[in-house]
Amino acid sequence: MDYPELAARTRRFSYGAPRAVTVTQDGARVVFLRSSGPEDPSDALWVYDVAARTERRLADPATLLQEDQTDLPPAERALRERLRLSAGGIGSFALDGAGVIAVFPLGGRLFRADLATGDVAELPTVGPVVDPRPDPTGRRIAYVTGGALHVIEPDGTDALLAGEDGVTWGMAEFIAAEEFHRFRGYWWSPDGHSILAARVDESRVPRWHLHDPSMPEQPPTTVAYPHAGSTNAKVTLHVLDLDGGWVDVHWDRETYPYLVAATWSESGGPLLTVLRRLQQHGLVIAVDPRTGETQVHAELADPRWVEPVPGTPAHLNDGRVLVGGELAHDGYDARCLFADGSLITPPNLYVRRVAGRFDGDLVVEASEGEPSEQHIFRIPVTHSSAQAQRLSTEPGWHLAQAAGRTLVIGSQTLEHNGWRYHIHHNDEVIGEISSLAADPPYAPRPALERVTDRRLPTGVLYPRGHVSGRRLPVLVSIYGGPGHQEVVAARARWQEKQWWADTGFAVVSIDNRGTPGVTPSFDKAIHRRFSDVILADQVDALQALADKHPDLDLERVAIRGWSFGGWLSALGVLRRPDVYHCAVVGAPVTDWSLYDTAYTERYLGLPADAPEVYAHNSLVELAAEPPVRPDDARPMLLVHGLVDDNVVAAHTLRLSAALLASGRPHSMIPLTGATHMAAGGLAEKLLRLELDFIRRAVG
Template sequence: MTSLLTAALSLSAQAAEISLERITSDPPLQGSLPQQAEISPGGAWVTYLRPSAQDSEQLELWAQPAAGGDPQMLASAAQLLGGQQQKLSEAEKMALERKRISQSGITSYRWCGEGDQALVFPLSGDLYLLRLGQPAQRLTHDPDQPKQDPVCSPDGHSIAYVKAGKVWVQPLDGGGEARVLTPDAAGAVSYGLAEFIAAEELGRQRGFWWSPDGKRLLVLRVDESGVPLKTRAQIFADHTAMTEQRYPSAGEANAKVTALSIDIASGAQTPLLLPAEAEYIARAGWFADGTPWLQWLRRDQTLLALTEFDPRTATPRLLIEERDAAWVETHDDMVELKGLQLSGKPALLWSSERSGRKQLIAVDRKTGARHTLSKQEEPVAHLVCAGPEHIVFAGAQDRGRARELFVMDMKGKTQRLDGAAPQQWRDASGDKACTRVLVTRSAWGEPPRLELRDIAGKAPALALPGSAPDPLLAQITPQPQVLDIKAADGTTPLNAFYLPPLDGKPGPHATLVLAYGGPHASTVNWAWPRETALMAHWQRLGFGIMMVDTRGMANRDRAFTRAHHRAFGKVEVADLFAATRQLPKLVPDVDAQRIGFWGWSYGGFLAARAMLDADTPFASAAGVAPPTDWTLYDTAYTERYLGLPDGGKAETYRQANLPSRAALLSKPLLLIHGTADDNVLFDNSLQLIQALQDEGKAFELMIYPGKAHGIAGRKARLHLYRTLDGFFTRTLKP
């Protein structure tokens, strides 16, 4: 039956054509999915951002009754700005880049207070308050000083936000003017915002938190005066803008981040002091009893700790330590379990890899004693929500190729959430009481869709609207062939898919290999692949496609994910080469002499590294935004895997350095980079370019003026895909 289905899908795919113009045009081929969906605090509404019907790159704010009913648009940039151009400061652009948001319009929002009546959002430098059923109210009128990260107090009567590097508090009931809560932000000092490392590498996008009673704020002070100032040349077609950015490269000084508890009424500040070894503040917040806490990391990231502070004296007390000889992963899994009392206090939910794969445990807040809760055969992905009687979490299935949702009681008894099925990818966020969850579900050939589910299963699932996929999508998506691939060690199974060429021509075909190779990601799974339509296009050009996840990537056990420890450019390269050499033995029509490679970011590093090797199995490769010299990349990411660079002399950095391998290039290589990339700085490609030129090596280059790491925009993406088409057609032709 499976072979007949595959044959039928392949014939269907052959009959339908797909162009690059359609792939990059509006409306999106895969349809649209509501973004940043939330259940309102009172549970009556589901709100989300939705692309405009007129322009999918403009986001609008929408709401839908949780009990069912028609969705309604609450606000749009076009409506509020009256046709004026939206303004974004460089700091706001960088913040959106950290969140991987490439669209404009209303790009974030928050419910205000504990009720279902009001929301706040920033737009074009100012703040807006929207009470349901009323037009949005403009709260501020100085757009030249952008307001960032607005958050209402728990009672909804005040709002705090960051302006000009300072935290401001403003009444919402007409009872006074906005006032500054923190000292003047002088030079490289700011308050209330996440520094670059926290936002880019640690997953913390915020810099202040309200206390449960709304009387205090926990605020982070960031001093970047010791962080080297890097100048980025944002090269556009008609001008060059020099942008200065505090960017800590590996081995350099990080921002000094300290925590303060600030009384709202008096402005009195109480420092929350951590040990000298606390290099990074990864998370922060308040316990329900009004005790502030900080989750912090040592610089080598082999220690992750949770410290609480006495609300009256600010005396610190260490609650939890997590240690790992390689590194400890940060997480958002720490919450209080009201339904599980230990030593007279709510237990703390925590995640740990001590068992060899990530699991959820309960920790006694008083004694630190640990109690195992989850006993999954594969790693837990993350906590979704926790209620009085149960916990909802996402976890890996099918050797990391699938993700499912699970409901667990306080004794560890676990069952799948309704809607479970093989070969799918489900994730979710929950409401405050953890009675309902917003489930995002996708599968191979099925773009993500969002629905509201009742955890108890007492109400039918409510589908949330998004624009439907183009019917063409179902015609061009073939079923992948699961490959039995072994890692370079000869024993570890690697996840790999193969898609056959669909040009209708007999005989050996060229193949494109797609891989990322880096930590914290996986691409070979049953989730909707973002590049499905592009891969379908390449199949019609006569390319077979192999997708492979090397050791070191995500969703597997600890032994698998720690393969990058002190070893960039080694284990994943060996696995990539081994998988590529196994492919012709598993798929007879693969021409072993015509295999190309394409990767982005870490995958771009892997592409360039694969070609700078005398033993490469690839005929050509294209690398987009590649890190080439890891001493240029940021501290937290690079040092986590490679350690400190020791002035560039460390062996871990030397063996991963690409410019030093330039003399080994003997086959076609295409380098692609945006000149305004503030993540993998353009300097990375410049160094490799110079090294290749110094060695007299011919290579191809495509730069995108003014584009950041994602090379966003429909026209830029169309040009990028055409460039890749031309390169691989030339270099892999018969």
């Protein structure tokens, strides 16, 4: 079976692989999701017992549902879209503080699993369930249904805790989930007697209407979409006691409207991170849950934008507050962790996430000089100087989860297929979470190197069996936007690119300035100048690679990308037709005033304040200009899902109209029923159509 078919059937070799790996607070168990095999899309709930060193399946969706119930509540479907989750079955779970109880939604129904006994029971609810969570004591379970927050008492009583017409309680708004990766909207108190809940009022947010023309009998779906320059949702926080008490949380919401993160642990009261609208200043604040009054613990500031570290803020065991930020003085250019203002990570680390605690120390994911690799570090918090012990050994990309004296390290490398999860306990490797995923049919071997005076990360992949001296057309496979890297030392990232290479291309990927992993100044060089910096880096790096790899034929260059990469692909052929000869443009943002507030304004400012910046980065305005010469009209293949609620299909439709008006050649594939993920094997089924288009365009 060829790669596109195999990749579609196995969801790019992810079915059967463990995911959502979580260590219980005492370190006694590791809980995770995994399907039964390489072609099974339905994830089940599994638990690994650290003492017994055995794993067992706790909850099988096929057994629990006993019938085909694949429909999800709209709120659950939206949450999975924000999480980029295409697997079926159990999408997520939540644990109590002792790590004995797990709860999860399935088909809109609520289930409770006892991790010790293996008993699983369905609990009655008043409506379809979204984001259920047990309280830390394991006695009660909260959940959201119909935009209202409910609590199930130990005797089974279902109580409405908060709900009102026209607003939602306990759910993250679109901006929080899509741009700040805050996917939840309520937090239990450590004693299980109250909940810190978000109230979201979207009444002033613009309404957009999404409709798939292939289903004219269906009414359009109306979504609240805060596009750049428009009104955001109004988000407030409240401490709700189960006995009916209510306390409003007070902070300057007019100045700091974005609630980016919230935590509530046994070590202290609630901690929040809030940001101004343009995200150049933020506060880490502590909440007194008795009064709702707040106290500022730290300020976050940057003339470009603030980038909080996931996993912060948090209380350390000694009461200090852990905050992520940047060190940008005395010659340093680093992304670090601070405890009450004191640096606790070495400035040579680019800290990406706090992954938990291991025997009192912090466990963090960070890069150390090489952005294509991510490693796991143990950070002591009792020493006066910043120290770090690297725990991952192989070159590659590593993730971690830690609690108690148990640490799980997940690894992808260029030497092995897929994710491998090793379980460490008391500084000893005691087991591995097995993967049931299929192995890809080949092992790609990209050449990774840094080029130009900016040391841009790049990768080049040749056809298997390539003979040096044979000139090859070039396919630039890119993303290029903030928050994502293409050049990663993990085999899975290069599987599809190897298929492209084997069809006769030298495949090139370049991480320009603006992508993470190098330094904060590298990340933020794109501020207010997306197109100029990013495209210049791409062109310069491609030329530098051709100097090192003489088999790259720069007279035949195609460029291909999705989402931000789709925008960059179109930008390349429109601005630099001398470099790029055709483009596959997938789900692009073509007019930044149509994209969401938090993302767009972070990088480009407010449309009313900087209309020239928006115009300069607009594909629609660029495409409307007729080509200077006929040869400059490079062909494009536009692809877009018609029910995409993130980058709406209007982006591609407006680009197509501008291209048509200026006489520029292009084709378009509308994906009926598809969202921004283009899930269900659609992306793989497109590969041959894209290949045919590129071959005809570059020869």
